[in-house]
Amino acid sequence: MLNKQEIKILLVEDDNFLREICTKKLTKQGFIVYEAIDGEQALKKLEKVRPDIILLDIILPIIDGFEVLKQIRSHKDKKIQKTPIIILSNLGQKNDVDKAFTLGANNYLIKAHFTTDDILDKIKKELSL
Amino acid sequence: MNFYEIIMLLFGIFSALIGCFLYLKNYKNKLKQQTSEFISIATHQLRTPLTTIKWSIKMILDGDVGKLNQEQQELLSKGYQSNERVIKLVNDLLDVSRIEEKKFDYQFDKYDFENIIDTAIERLQNLIIKKHLKIKFNKPIKSPKIYVDKEKILLVLQNLLANAMNYSTENGIIKIDIKIKNKFLLIYIKDNGVGIPKNEQFKLFSKFFRASNIMKFKTQGSGLGLFITKNIIEKHGGRISIKSQEGKGTEVCFSLPILSSP
Known part of the structure; x- marks a missing residue:
């Protein structure tokens, strides 16, 4: 079982305030949070940080979340390839959700329907904490 | 010429x-x-x-x-x-x-309908407590599993139950009954709230409709809930009807087909 203090989360979110709130909540809970503001930054940080879990937005500058997801799931590094990914997006149509799961997302949360507490629960569930 | x-x-x-x-x-x-x-x-x-x-x-x-x-x-x-x-x-x-x-996607699967009603009631607990409402859910001895889009039917039940609750006075009673008739599941939701004026009932399922007495009673609400609800029920092959008497309450009945496959 992983220790909360050692868990690294990569949060990929382009909205400054949402990123700030989410980071604050997760840091207070003892997680180590790394931030990326676009898809390109996310892919760079991914190799450097090697996170235990990724929170990924869909609509992102430069490279969108679907593409990031695709690149992670076909990454040459097996550990990175298998990193659990929770999609955090305000796109919530069936085709968006289906596409994310087809590309290998572990969970999909519509941001406006959940709170940071719910996100925390999903992270714990995904990492069996 | x-x-x-x-x-x-x-x-x-x-x-x-x-x-x-x-x-x-x-x-x-x-x-x-x-x-x-x-x-x-x-x-x-x-x-x-x-x-x-x-x-x-x-x-x-x-x-x-x-x-x-x-x-x-x-x-x-x-x-x-x-x-x-x-x-x-x-x-x-x-x-x-x-x-x-015509892009409202549906995902049908087999579900226990009573569980869906329980979930809908659970999601409205805050409102039930706040208004001291009593919910009487008469479950049938054995209700069949049916093919529905669970999230859409939850939306229907939440819309109808929230209406019954919002337009009930404090300590109001909301009754939920399930019956089986001719391969259809009939769901009744009855309240003893403010009711809907008779001359406005024909507009109930129109977009943005809000009854005049409700506007005085409670101003929140978009008037879109019943339009969406009717559409979802009909997409499932069911029907919805509403009987209401101003000052006495409202009874909504909707049907859903009992199918062995969607």
Whole structure:
């Protein structure tokens, strides 16, 4: 079982305030949070940080979340390839959700329907904490 | 003007009318499509600031950034609830736009209907407690499993139950009954609330309809819930009807087919 203090989360979110709130909540809970503001930054940080879990937005500058997801799931590094990914997006149509799961997302949360507490629960569930 | 010329003239007028009709139809479809696209984009853009409001207020309410006194807690809770209503309105607008675009996707599976009702009631617990309402759910001895889109039917039940609750007075009673008739599951939701004026009942399922007595009683609500509800039920092969008497209450009945496959 992983220790909360050692868990690294990569949060990929382009909205400054949402990123700030989410980071604050997760840091207070003892997680180590790394931030990326676009898809390109996310892919760079991914190799450097090697996170235990990724929170990924869909609509992102430069490279969108679907593409990031695709690149992670076909990454040459097996550990990175298998990193659990929770999609955090305000796109919530069936085709968006289906596409994310087809590309290998572990969970999909519509941001406006959940709170940071719910996100925390999903992270714990995904990492069996 | 000879007979041939008259025929040609009539033919010309007829062709022009057809042309106008096709142009207007095409224009109307384009306008409809543009409106729907606008709503889809607008709802997505609206959801982001609503999420920041929701997440930040929730963190403050949970005491993550310091302890609140009771007055602060109460004020922020009201702010949180108002924001939730706007999120619901945005969701309703998006649903209506999807319905009109015929892009409201369904995912059918086999479910125990009683469990879905229990979930819907559970999601409305805050309202039940706040208004001291009594819920009487008469479960049948054995109700069959049915093929539905669970999230859509939850939306139907939440809309109908929330209406019954919102338009009931304090200590009101809401009865839920399930019956089986001719391969259909019949669901009755009855309240003893304010009811709907008889002369307005024909508009119940129209978009943005709000009854005049309700407007005086309670001003919140988009008037989109019943439009969405009716659409979902009919997509499942069911029907919905409402009987209401102003000052006495409302009974909603909807049916869902009991199928062995969707």
